[in-house]
Amino acid sequence: MKRILVIRLSALGDFVLSFGPFAAIRAHHPDAQITLLTTAPFARLGRLSPWFDKVVIDRRAPWWDLRALWRLRQTLRGFDFVYDLQTSGRSSRYFRLAGSPKWCGIAKGASHPHANPARDHMHTWERQRDQLAMAGVARVPPVETGWLLAAGQPPELPRPYALLVPGAAPHRPAKRWPPGRYGTLASALLARGITPVVIGTGPEAPLAAIILNACPQAVDLTDQTDLPTVAALAAGALFAVGNDTGPMHLAAVMGCRCLVLFSHDSDPTRTAPRGPAGEEVVVLREDVLADLPSDEVLDTLERARFF
Known part of the structure; x- marks a missing residue:
């Protein structure tokens, strides 16, 4: 052998x-x-x-x-x-x-x-x-992900729901869209009948708190999901919005429609998430993500017919 x-x-x-x-x-x-x-x-x-x-x-x-x-x-x-x-x-x-x-x-x-x-x-x-x-x-x-779905244990969520991924590598803060903007986006999604669901690791709990302060009806799953569960959540989501970070790659490979926010700190032509057969995600790039308004993200979702 x-x-x-x-x-x-x-x-x-x-x-x-x-x-x-x-x-x-x-x-x-x-x-x-x-x-x-x-x-x-x-x-x-x-x-x-x-x-x-x-x-x-x-x-x-x-x-x-x-x-x-x-x-x-x-x-x-x-x-x-x-x-x-x-x-x-x-x-x-x-x-x-x-x-x-x-x-x-x-x-x-x-x-x-x-x-x-x-x-x-x-x-x-x-x-x-x-x-x-x-x-x-x-x-x-093409990537087969049934094994990930079998291992995930997602909670029951009101549908339709969208994943929000406000975190990124802690040593690269320039990759993070301000959490207050995620909060504004969450409120706008809720007004359209879409439940915002925030995911992340334990150290990202303060980001989720800011989002929940702006939109208390959002669901906070920060520090409550392992990687297979993130994958299963993505498979059932209407779409996902997040920074250039690992969970967005998981979402994309599960076939979830993704809008990924990039700053000057990374290059989507080399590192953007891909779908199971290499499908490209929707990318918004702003040199400084603090300069990216929530309205532009919402408009991009609408133009791409995410909802």
């Missing part, structure tokens, strides 16, 4: 964009034992999915930690082929630690290099498919 390793460490949006490539690798090696090397936040998704026989957590220990480096070396050894979908400087260093096996990625000396000189300017969706094609994996199927 061949032993295959797939490397995808982070972040959530990139992990979700790799669902199609994960499935393609599984289909290309139907009888292999396939291991996913990822970080702790995404290990459960890997174990729930139908694509991997084993999931191993990379704790990304510092390079000076020789004991951890030795343990990582033992983890990486013994594979017949490695698909490095992270393609970072760190994951490329794993090539030597792994004993220089057959390798699909950008590591120097890789047997199946992604040699497209335009790779750094490609959207993750197209870039990974181009990488796999160069390694002989020609077909990447």
Whole structure:
């Protein structure tokens, strides 16, 4: 039995964009034992999915930690082929630690290099498919997400409802549309008979509080949803509005119609969420998101016929 390793460490949006490539690798090696090397936040998704026989957590220990480096070396050894979908400087260093096996990625000396000189300017969706094609994996199927729906446990909600995702990476505040604007949008949606549902992690509770202060009838699910539940909520939503953040990728891959708000801090041509077959989401971009009025977001939803 061949032993295959797939490397995808982070972040959530990139992990979700790799669902199609994960499935393609599984289909290309139907009888292999396939291991996913990822970080702790995404290990459960890997174990729930139908694509991997084993999931191993990379704790990304510092390079000076020789004991951890030795343990990582033992983890990486013994594979017949490695698909490095992270393609970072760190994951490329794993090539030597792994004993220089057959390798699909950008590591120097890789047997199946992604040699497209335009790779750094490609959207993750197209870039990974181009990488796999160069390694002989020609077909990447549309993403199947029944396993996510089966694992999600969404609460009963008044329908129709729309998801609001006011959070983003805490170290990148420029990616956040002001929560007060979300509050104004929530009130406008409620007036149209659409229940606003706010989702996020525990540290984003203050953002939800501002939204609920402006629209007390909104439903606050902050810190009450795991990733499969977010996916299930998105599958039942009329649409989702949010910043450039991981849950919007989950919403898009579940087939939910999405309006994603981008600032100067990220580039939608390279990182915007995609649907299960690569469908593009609706994007609004403003260099400084504080300059984006709620009316413009509402108008965009109406023009795109989200309701």
